[in-house]
Amino acid sequence: MSVQAYGAAGVPEIDSAPTQEVVWHHRHLLDVDALTWPEIELIMRTTDEMKGILARPIRKVPALNGRRVTTLFYEASTRTRVSFETAARNLSADVVSISTATSSVTKGESLVDTIRTLEALGAEILVMRHSVSGAPYLAAEVFGGHVLNGGDGWHAHPTQALLDLYTMRQHLPGGDLRGRKVAIVGDILHSRVARSNIWSLTAAGADLWLCGPATLLRGMDRWATAWGDGAIPGHGRFHVTSDVEVAVRDADVVMALRIQRERMQGGLLPSLREYAARFGLNAERVSLAKPEAIVMHPGPMNEGVEIAPDVAVSGRAVITEQVANGVAVRMALLYLLAGAHETGRPHDAHSGEAIR
Amino acid sequence: MSPRAKTTGAASAAGPKVGEVVERFELEKAWLVDPVSGREGPGEIVVRDGVLESVVWLEGEEAQGVTDKGVVVGPGFFDLHAHFREPGFEDAETVASGSAAAAHGGYTTVAVMPNTSPALDDPGVLERIRSASRASGSPVEILAFGAVSAGRAGEQLSAMGELADAGVIGYSDDGAPVKTPKLLRSALLYAGMLGLPVVEHAEDIELTAAAEAHDGYVASILGLQGWPAAAEVNAVSRDLGVLADALADEPRARLHLTHLSTAASLDLVRRARAAGLPVTCDVTPHHLALADEWIAGSRRWSWEALSADGGSRDPWADGALTAWPYNTSLRVNPPLRTAADAAACLAALLDGTASAVVTDHAPHTVVDKEVEFGRASNGISGIETALGVLLALVDAGKLSLAGAIAALTTGPAAIVAGWPAAAATPAARKRGLTEGAPADLVVFDRADRWAVTEASLLSKGKNSPLIGRELSGRVLLTIAGGKLAYEDPQA
Amino acid sequence: MTDRQIMTGEEIRRAIVRISHEIVEKHAGTDGLAIVGIQRRGVPLAKRVAAAIEEHEGVRLPVGALDITFYRDDLSLVAQQPIVKGTDLPFDLNGTTVVLVDDVLYTGRTIRCAMDALVDFGRPRAIRLAVLIDRGHRELPIRADHVGKNVPTSREEIVKVHVEEVDGSEEVTIGRQLRAGEPAAGRQ
Numbered sequence A: 001m002s003v004q005a006y007g008a009a010g011v012p013e014i015d016s017a018p019t020q021e022v023v024w025h026h027r028h029l030l031d032v033d034a035l036t037w038p039e040i041e042l043i044m045r046t047t048d049e050m051k052g053i054l055a056r057p058i059r060k061v062p063a064l065n066g067r068r069v070t071t072l073f074y075e076a077s078t079r080t081r082v083s084f085e086t087a088a089r090n091l092s093a094d095v096v097s098i099s100t101a102t103s104s105v106t107k108g109e110s111l112v113d114t115i116r117t118l119e120a121l122g123a124e125i126l127v128m129r130h131s132v133s134g135a136p137y138l139a140a141e142v143f144g145g146h147v148l149n150g151g152d153g154w155h156a157h158p159t160q161a162l163l164d165l166y167t168m169r170q171h172l173p174g175g176d177l178r179g180r181k182v183a184i185v186g187d188i189l190h191s192r193v194a195r196s197n198i199w200s201l202t203a204a205g206a207d208l209w210l211c212g213p214a215t216l217l218r219g220m221d222r223w224a225t226a227w228g229d230g231a232i233p234g235h236g237r238f239h240v241t242s243d244v245e246v247a248v249r250d251a252d253v254v255m256a257l258r259i260q261r262e263r264m265q266g267g268l269l270p271s272l273r274e275y276a277a278r279f280g281l282n283a284e285r286v287s288l289a290k291p292e293a294i295v296m297h298p299g300p301m302n303e304g305v306e307i308a309p310d311v312a313v314s315g316r317a318v319i320t321e322q323v324a325n326g327v328a329v330r331m332a333l334l335y336l337l338a339g340a341h342e343t344g345r346p347h348d349a350h351s352g353e354a355i356r
Numbered sequence B: 001m002s003p004r005a006k007t008t009g010a011a012s013a014a015g016p017k018v019g020e021v022v023e024r025f026e027l028e029k030a031w032l033v034d035p036v037s038g039r040e041g042p043g044e045i046v047v048r049d050g051v052l053e054s055v056v057w058l059e060g061e062e063a064q065g066v067t068d069k070g071v072v073v074g075p076g077f078f079d080l081h082a083h084f085r086e087p088g089f090e091d092a093e094t095v096a097s098g099s100a101a102a103a104h105g106g107y108t109t110v111a112v113m114p115n116t117s118p119a120l121d122d123p124g125v126l127e128r129i130r131s132a133s134r135a136s137g138s139p140v141e142i143l144a145f146g147a148v149s150a151g152r153a154g155e156q157l158s159a160m161g162e163l164a165d166a167g168v169i170g171y172s173d174d175g176a177p178v179k180t181p182k183l184l185r186s187a188l189l190y191a192g193m194l195g196l197p198v199v200e201h202a203e204d205i206e207l208t209a210a211a212e213a214h215d216g217y218v219a220s221i222l223g224l225q226g227w228p229a230a231a232e233v234n235a236v237s238r239d240l241g242v243l244a245d246a247l248a249d250e251p252r253a254r255l256h257l258t259h260l261s262t263a264a265s266l267d268l269v270r271r272a273r274a275a276g277l278p279v280t281c282d283v284t285p286h287h288l289a290l291a292d293e294w295i296a297g298s299r300r301w302s303w304e305a306l307s308a309d310g311g312s313r314d315p316w317a318d319g320a321l322t323a324w325p326y327n328t329s330l331r332v333n334p335p336l337r338t339a340a341d342a343a344a345c346l347a348a349l350l351d352g353t354a355s356a357v358v359t360d361h362a363p364h365t366v367v368d369k370e371v372e373f374g375r376a377s378n379g380i381s382g383i384e385t386a387l388g389v390l391l392a393l394v395d396a397g398k399l400s401l402a403g404a405i406a407a408l409t410t411g412p413a414a415i416v417a418g419w420p421a422a423a424a425t426p427a428a429r430k431r432g433l434t435e436g437a438p439a440d441l442v443v444f445d446r447a448d449r450w451a452v453t454e455a456s457l458l459s460k461g462k463n464s465p466l467i468g469r470e471l472s473g474r475v476l477l478t479i480a481g482g483k484l485a486y487e488d489p490q491a
Numbered sequence C: 001m002t003d004r005q006i007m008t009g010e011e012i013r014r015a016i017v018r019i020s021h022e023i024v025e026k027h028a029g030t031d032g033l034a035i036v037g038i039q040r041r042g043v044p045l046a047k048r049v050a051a052a053i054e055e056h057e058g059v060r061l062p063v064g065a066l067d068i069t070f071y072r073d074d075l076s077l078v079a080q081q082p083i084v085k086g087t088d089l090p091f092d093l094n095g096t097t098v099v100l101v102d103d104v105l106y107t108g109r110t111i112r113c114a115m116d117a118l119v120d121f122g123r124p125r126a127i128r129l130a131v132l133i134d135r136g137h138r139e140l141p142i143r144a145d146h147v148g149k150n151v152p153t154s155r156e157e158i159v160k161v162h163v164e165e166v167d168g169s170e171e172v173t174i175g176r177q178l179r180a181g182e183p184a185a186g187r188q
Ligand SMILES: [Zn+2]
Pocket: B174, B175, B176, B201, B259, B333, B334
């Protein structure tokens, strides 16, 4: 429950809050690129309410009573799945859980057939995690209900970006990211978290810096260059560097991304040891950031590789807050999507018009 | 059909059926294009008993009101690169359905690629294709490339000599490059000895492993694994180096590089040709007209996506994304490149570096395409839309009408004429509006736009990114070798 | 549609003052009493009731706001998800007597949702209900303890309470619904 300012009569000034009416029209949430800034703010406000629910003695409301949320995970990710399922249960939804281990996916059934089957079985909201970029767009084309992207390939992880944004706003004065320096350090190339964060943080007006070894930054330079002169309506510029000190210095937020062992086999990194030495977030590097800076990580962490153990448990780390906020953000999105009966324009995702 | 046109056939009063000799067809006041003589203008044609009996060029008052914006007559088109999937993949296409689609696209001659199952690596497979063509009743002439390697496995040479005797017009492991430079050298030498070319799909497959889309701005944003331009440049430079080497031993060695897609690789070919290497190349309609931004949901032509400085515009900045992203009909090999690369393909066509437009018609079933983008089969079903795409270039003032028709007729024929053993074949000679020869022509109406829909495509492959769009130049009539190949049902 | 005024601003003010007296009278004092407005127009009305009680009793009662959006049973019927306005109950509910305040009592479903929501925050000793307008047509066994004005209506009519804080004016109007598919009541 949020603390409200008290007015002259000693009653909360609830109605004095700015109440810009935003209508939520997205039937699916496939990436943050489809969201306008007022829509992102609506998600943030709705998340506030969900945080309120999570602070109550009874952390459950009947908002989605009788609605069916199905999680379809083609990649194992217990933490993300549990977060979505907790969110759905907190809203009293019925939850059905499908993973590659239990579905006929392993027997070669196509994604489209799987989705048609789930729809026939009554799925209304489909939370999907898939290793191929763009797979949720295919799902959304064939599914009659709502698709909520739980991460696709290298492309997007919108709920992660939104919970990251929410967490940053909690820690910045006035919840305002404009001009605040955010450094994301790690494997940018393969990261759906980084890509979605580019959309949301440049919309929020943050001074975003992406950092990693050149092999894991491929393509990001030309992206940053293309956006450099404010070309994209509603989105600011961002920076790319392989110099971790430049990225972290005076940052308000420092985020580390997971480094996967496969990158060594792919010839992209000499060794994890070398990565940790040159790019790992250790106490010394974090000390270059602002004194009140927060340290984030989308998890799961490789402590000692991209983040030093003492940094991960330091007072600056908000990693467990991210996890808690994840449930609230996902509740907010499930709630908003469930009410969007009218289909948005079929191409609302990626539409230039739709970007703010 | 124009009200002044009249088609009659042998068997029925209602006009000939597909495969029947066109007994009589007259067309008054159309725009004739003859890329052999280089002449175009108002004219009339008469076909009698399958022969192009007369070609009359109109002048003065008679020519009044006839423009190149209406009904056009040109020679039947020649596709140097198509996949008809038979034998082995008849769910995707057959020789019969492919021939029908070709005729609907204005084609009268099609060279099919050997990546069938079994691969066309011995004369028996060629005979199956020929008998399927005969059984189809379609008069569209089917030519074939044999495989370079047995089973297209890249290990040993196919039955090249027997295939030459059976009538293949060259060799290719298309779908993939010839596996090793060593095998390529052998193939160039042996094929050169036989007077035939190696047609190479230029791709460094190590650089494209798991690749999904052109390695560029669009792929970066969409999180698609990059398919670098370097993969094509590497392969082309390998191929040119091996060709130069082989020529020292066999001066009749010939290399044709098909579906080139990048500015850099086309530039390599331009320089190699200037240096006198016997290398030719072609480009496809989709690499000319579409760019990688289509995968993000853009639907503007490549020349509309070009910035003033010759670079690519940003579809996100332009608000140009109007379609659902990750459409698998756009997954193709080589991938759609940038608008600047598309402009380079056009420049290569205009300066003669690339002398032909080929469709790389690659039909696929829904099962192979209604999947995740990265798991979809590569290929575009394009033999029915090639003319419309080239006419869009013509409409935009990027290409002349005569240039477009030449790229579909005399261009490919001239390439084949450069292959010693194929030079004497009809495919290399015809492609003009020649009086007294068997009628081989297409009639289309530039003023008549047609909607590309699944139903409008005769190919079994509905994997066209142009579905939902209108193209100009509805084909009204295609006559192949004097026989009716296609007639618009509303004509 | 022509809206007819059924209460003026002055009549609203007098109704609030009367309700405030009734509440104290019924409770036999102000001990353990809390006022909770239902978002959206119930909230300013609750504040006014509390202010009126402070005026005549000299006691500042705790006031809260209750958003019942997540408790509605008609979410699947509405075209767009309602925007959440916020719940704020800055006091311990346990053992208090909560007076729920709303503008219009109609089917009773809003009040049922409000009671569901309230008990998720704690266990009040009692819940009472005060409304500015009771327009009839109850679908649930719910009755208001304090009513500003009883207004007999037909189901096709719309009762609309305007309050300065939300609407910029003070009055209650009644009108007839024009189109099918519009919500049957002024709110919800
Ligand atoms: Zn190929």
